[in-house]
Amino acid sequence: MIRVKIVIAPDAFKGSSSAFQIASTMEAGIRTVHPHAEIVQLPMADGGEGTMEILVQATGGSFIEVPVHDPLSRSIHARYGVLGDGQTAVIELAEASGLALLKSEEKNPLIASTFGTGELIRHALGSGYRQFIICLGGSATNDAGSGMLQALGMKLLDESGAELPLGGVHLSKLASIDDAGFHSSIRESSFIIAGDVRNPLCGEHGASLVYGPQKGASSEAVKQLDLALAHFAEGIYKHTGIDVANLPGSGAAGGTGAALLAFFDAAMHAGAKLVMDRIGFEEHIVGADWILTGEGRLDSQTGSGKVIKAICDAARGQRIPVIAVCGSIDASSAYTSELGLRAGFSLVPGPCSVEEAIDHTDEWLLDRIVHIFSLL
Structure with missing residues (x-):
């Protein structure tokens, strides 16, 4: 009997299935053809939604649930993770400040806030954690992390000395920053x-x-927010000497990257x-x-730090061929070859709507995997 080892390492199919669900369906398809194969499931993420769960489960960690505020300041419960080392807290911005927490008609990046993410960090600091991984992605916010800073004790003041309300649009009125009450443990944390x-x-x-329209911003709101964030960047520069306006990654998660780079001395890592x-x-x-890997869409952005590119880079060193099965593919064979893929397939059997593809992801994915491994 020929033994075969197959590693399954997909990203989530956003809006459809988690990386864990996709990996399970892929394994079921492979076992239809190779029932005795050695299969290793390694669900993946690129730092966005789902990253916390993957890191916690892979390291045998745990979750802590905390009462916080959502992007519109409503009371909810959200989680942060603790890795298996018992020392590292994982904060996923989407947990407390994510777009998925809002109904379509509730999206409002002018006033949406990262305050709840700051509350998660504050709880973890109070519990003694000093090593943090902050996963940026899926945010409903465009406040440059100002709400997160306010939750941690920083005061953002207008000309009269009053604290600014939550939300990115109000940053246009920033006159000064008072960090006297900023959580002292941040300076001793990484x-x-x-x-x-x-x-x-x-x-x-x-x-x-780039991202404001996805969060519900009109063309006028986009202009307001860009001006407000530019003004905030000037205030940060005056206070810290750090020019965040043009720093790579400072625009991540509605600008939360800027606050982390300026006030947390954070180091930026490629998520995947x-x-x-x-x-x-x-x-x-x-x-x-x-x-075997995959993601919702394989396109020109895949080569910019996405899961498939990272997997191909790792596989190249061990000369392992990589196959991707995705929700959709908008890339030439030359591009997929340049990424390092042996082949790339869409799971959809023919023309269909996005809604149909989402509804039939498991069924169509299973069928596609059976076809691929029957051929191999």
Whole structure:
């Protein structure tokens, strides 16, 4: 009997299935053809939604639930993770400040706030954690992390000395920053940013213009927010000497990257690579015959720090062929070959709507995997 080892390492299919669900469906398809294969599931993420769960589960960690405020300041419960080392807290911005927490008609990046994310950090600091991984992605906010700072005791003041209300639009009225009450434990803690966004805070490629419309911002609101964040960047520069306006990654998660870089001395890491390092990816794939990966869409952005690119880079060193199965593919064979893929497939059997693809993801994915591994 020929033994085969297959590593399954997909990202989530956003809006459809988690990385864990996708991996399970992929394994079921493979076992239809190779019932005795050695299969290693390594669900992946790039620093966005789902990263915390993958890191916690892979390291045998745990979750802590905390009462916080959502992007519109309503009371909710959200979690942060603690890795298996018992020392590292993982804060996922989408947990307390995510777009998925809002109904479509509730989206309002003018006033949405990262205050709840700050509350999660505050609780973890109060519980004694001093090592942090902050996962940026899926935010409903465009406040440059100002709400997070306010939750941790920083005062953002207008000309009259009054504290600014929560929300990015109010940053246009910033006159001074008072950090006397900023949580003292932050200075004795280390922070790593996990994410794949390298956009600056302001301008044509900044947080407001690129991502604001996805969060419900009108063209007028986008202009307001970009000006407000530029003004905030000036205030940060005066206070810290750090020019965050054009720093790569400062525009991540509605500009939350800027606050982390300026006030937390955070180090920015490519999210997919960080996940791979933490779960021991390169050790797990030793001796694999194939690696099977995937994400919601394979396109020109895949090569910019996404999961598929990171996996291909790791596999290249061990000469392991990689196959990707995605919700949709908008890339030539030359591009997929350049990424390092042996082949890339869409799971959809024919023309369909996004809604249909989401509804049939498991069924169509299973069928596609059976076809691929029957051929192999």
